[in-house]
Amino acid sequence: MIKRLLAGVAAAGVLGGLGFLYYAWYPPIAPIERPNPASFSAEQIERGRIVAAEGDCAECHTRTDNGGGPELAGDYRMDTPFGAIYSSNITPDVETGIGAWSEEAFRRAMHLGVSRKGVHLIPAFPYDHFTKMTDQDISDLYAYIMTRPAVHMSRRPNELPFPLSLRILQAGWKLLYLRPGVYKPDPRHDALWNRGAYLAEGNAHCGACHTPRDLMGAEKKGSAYEGAVVDNWIAPALNEHNPTPTTWTEDELFQYLRFGVAPLHGPAGGPMSPVPHRFLSTVPEEDVHAIAHYFADVDHAAEREKNDKAALARAMEESKTDLIGPNVDPDAKLYQGACAACHYNAAPTPVLGRPDLALNNALWLDEPTNLYQVMLRGLTAEEGQSGVAMPSFYNALSDKDMARIAAYLRRTRTTLPPWTNLEKKAAEVRKTVQPVPVNSSH
Numbered sequence: 001m002i003k004r005l006l007a008g009v010a011a012a013g014v015l016g017g018l019g020f021l022y023y024a025w026y027p028p029i030a031p032i033e034r035p036n037p038a039s040f041s042a043e044q045i046e047r048g049r050i051v052a053a054e055g056d057c058a059e060c061h062t063r064t065d066n067g068g069g070p071e072l073a074g075d076y077r078m079d080t081p082f083g084a085i086y087s088s089n090i091t092p093d094v095e096t097g098i099g100a101w102s103e104e105a106f107r108r109a110m111h112l113g114v115s116r117k118g119v120h121l122i123p124a125f126p127y128d129h130f131t132k133m134t135d136q137d138i139s140d141l142y143a144y145i146m147t148r149p150a151v152h153m154s155r156r157p158n159e160l161p162f163p164l165s166l167r168i169l170q171a172g173w174k175l176l177y178l179r180p181g182v183y184k185p186d187p188r189h190d191a192l193w194n195r196g197a198y199l200a201e202g203n204a205h206c207g208a209c210h211t212p213r214d215l216m217g218a219e220k221k222g223s224a225y226e227g228a229v230v231d232n233w234i235a236p237a238l239n240e241h242n243p244t245p246t247t248w249t250e251d252e253l254f255q256y257l258r259f260g261v262a263p264l265h266g267p268a269g270g271p272m273s274p275v276p277h278r279f280l281s282t283v284p285e286e287d288v289h290a291i292a293h294y295f296a297d298v299d300h301a302a303e304r305e306k307n308d309k310a311a312l313a314r315a316m317e318e319s320k321t322d323l324i325g326p327n328v329d330p331d332a333k334l335y336q337g338a339c340a341a342c343h344y345n346a347a348p349t350p351v352l353g354r355p356d357l358a359l360n361n362a363l364w365l366d367e368p369t370n371l372y373q374v375m376l377r378g379l380t381a382e383e384g385q386s387g388v389a390m391p392s393f394y395n396a397l398s399d400k401d402m403a404r405i406a407a408y409l410r411r412t413r414t415t416l417p418p419w420t421n422l423e424k425k426a427a428e429v430r431k432t433v434q435p436v437p438v439n440s441s442h
């Protein structure tokens with residue numbers, strides 16, 4: 001009896017295995033001659049440029065280490081918890097890029113994460129978002145990519161340990177996590193909201209950085225936009241749990257996403273910086289409005305913004321306190337010497353070029369990570385607002401000094417409990433930052 005049962009289980013296992021292999025198997029799609037760039041209309045290529053900008057393709061497909069690389073030629077290094085992954089060359093080079101890919105093969109890669117040859121792609125390529133893109137957008141994107149200069153260049157091999165290096169495992173991941181299918185408009189909302197949701201959830205893949213991931217590297221279900229760690233920065237929550245004292249209203253979001261700085265929050269730094277500067281400043285304004293409109297709903301701005309006036313008034317009050325002397329608090333002195341010359345404000349509102357620290361996410365997150373990143377790296381005029389820069393304090397402040405400033409700001413500018421282990425954390429963040437040559441900082 002038991003034997004029979006076991007045999008049955010084994011047979012089910014084999015059948016399940018076969019079913020899985022059937023599920024996992026995709027045929028190769030025949031190579032084509034590189035499409036003639038003249039076969040695409042100028043209008044379609046321009047539409048494709050916008051789709052590529054909204055999807056940040058160039059950010060992940062252009063090498064930044066080893067002296068950089070040609071646009072879209074791949075070999076961009078992504079450090080994941082599983083090991084380093086290098087992106088593919090997506091220029092139309094026939095041998096090393098995707099020049100031999102038909103539009104059908106390209107669409108399958110975007111929608112299902114399968115290469116032309118039928119190989120499963122690693123979800124570091126965010127096809128769990130791109131699967132939501134319409135055929136029209138993908139067709140336009142194809143036209144744009146096929147008309148870029150072809151670059152003959154190969155990527156470095158991935159550094160994933162066995163068995164994660166087995167491509168078949170990606171099929172298991174997809175079975176568990178990938179929900180293929182083009183975005184379906186939500187009839188309860190208007191066209192602007194749906195356009196914003198389509199872009200945010202799909203092509204612009206905001207959740208890839210702002211949603212926490214589970215142990216399998218998948219975005220956690222039910223935790224959309226709860227905030228996550230990315231490249232040693234914190235991408236704050238974008239839902240109602242966003243911690244900043246003034247609300248991310250539709251207008252604040254629009255300013256931030258379009259111009260890289262929001263009057264009541266400050267600039268987009270770190271990994272967020274290219275989203276406005278390199279991409280969303282180059283697309284139709286209406287699309288940026290749509291994304292802002294969508295997130296103002298995701299974070300319940302309408303219900304929360306009634307508290308903004310009081311929060312702003314409090315921040316302006318706090319900004320004044322450091323300037324009243326003689327101050328006996330040694331931490332306040334340290335802060336005054338290092339930061340206050342640029343970071344003071346007065347009622348009624350902060351000056352755009354002087355982000356008010358009481359309003360910036362850096363002080364309100366559970367960890368001082370972003371505050372330390374900004375102190376160590378500074379913000380160049382290209383990264384933040386043009387015309388102003390924040391100097392790097394990599395050499396000017398020790399870990400202990402940074403810890404004292406962090407504790408002081410948290411104490412005087414927020415209503416939250418103090419951070420812990422501040423000096424140790426300063427040392428940890430410092431390790432992730434390229435040392436700044438002594439004479440180039442202040």
Ligand code: HEC
Pocket residue numbers: 051052055056057058059060061078085086087088089090097098106109110115116120121122123124125126141208
């Ligand atoms: C967050 C980083 C990231 C972004 C953004 C991104 N990609 Fe990728 N992409 C990757 C990585 C990493 C791979 C390699 C995956 C692998 O080796 O399995 C890849 C692979 C691909 C492939 C498969 C190429 C091949 O030879 O198998 C295509 C096609 C592609 N990406 C197109 C795009 C397009 C078009 C965009 C913009 C809409 C884009 N990617 C945006 C990271 C990214």
Ligand code: HEC
Pocket residue numbers: 200204205206207208209210230233234235236238242243244248253256257265267268269270271272275291295360361362370
């Ligand atoms: C590559 C990762 C990445 C992507 C993609 C990304 N973000 Fe961010 N985002 C971040 C990081 C990191 C920060 C913190 C930046 C800082 O503090 O200067 C941030 C900050 C923000 C903030 C400010 C939050 C606050 O409380 O200060 C908003 C709003 C935002 N992102 C919206 C978006 C939207 C909308 C998208 C999609 C269009 C998006 N982000 C895509 C990484 C990303």
Ligand code: HEC
Pocket residue numbers: 261265266267268269270338339340341342343353354355357360361362370371374375379380381383384385386388389390391393405
């Ligand atoms: C010389 C002027 C100057 C000094 C000194 C200075 N900052 Fe800044 N800081 C700026 C400017 C300007 C910006 C906005 C940069 C931009 O948008 O490009 C900024 C931005 C910031 C941000 C916001 C970053 C973001 O991504 O949202 C933080 C946090 C910050 N500074 C903290 C500090 C701290 C802490 C000190 C002292 C250790 C300090 N700053 C000293 C000029 C300064």
